[in-house]
Amino acid sequence: MGFNKISFRVRYSETDQMGVVYHGNYAQYLEMGRVEWLRSKGISYKNMEENGIMLPVVSLSLNYKKSAFYDDLISVETRLKKTPSVRIEFNYVIRNEKQEILLEANTVLVFVDKKSKRPIRCPQNILEIIIENEK
Template sequence: MEKTNKINIRVRYSETDKMGVVYHGNYAQYLEMARVEWLRELGVSYRWMEDNGVMLPVVSLQINYKKSARYDDVLTVQATLKKTPSVKIEFDYYIFDENGDILAEANTVLAFIDSKTFRPIRCPEYILNKL
């Protein structure tokens, strides 16, 4: 099962350090932006899921940095569903610069959580049906 979506992000000045290099912690936000848009392309929004009792917290985040992103660069963040979701959903990511060079590789695992009980639940059928 491989479903991929790509987004473009322009690096803002506030995301960089004194050297003009993107602060490493900002990459997690880029991954989140790609993941949210991946779901939106599928026809599901985070907001709608949360309004309907499903939360999706990150339980694992791994990033392997290859090359620095800098102020005003346009990055492409590619998010790919790794396998059919169950109680968890897992994504692999690549972040590319404008030349197509890989700046970072990443992986996240998120858990489906019932917002009332805070207990894990299975992936909602409305997501599985769209896959």
């Protein structure tokens, strides 16, 4: 399945006193990758929420390989693991400028109806967009 890649520089506020990216910030980096993956397919996360669909994270797995530091240019590669149903699963790789792997990760999110707060199947219009873009 295709992937999307975003790049950005590590900000000072994202690091500890040693200039190393604080481990909790990687979850935000993954969210940035996921939102941009959806946007690259023509799916607006904001629009989805306005239409009553939420996507909470139900599983987050991080495998740290190397540290990222203040001012490093890092990239987040986001890849859909499989066709979504009630769940949508992504794999990620974060690399530095030297293309060294800093982190490998996986998230599982669940489509939830905003009103009932109950899991639902991936809406057909979103599923069609994802399937069409993954060909």
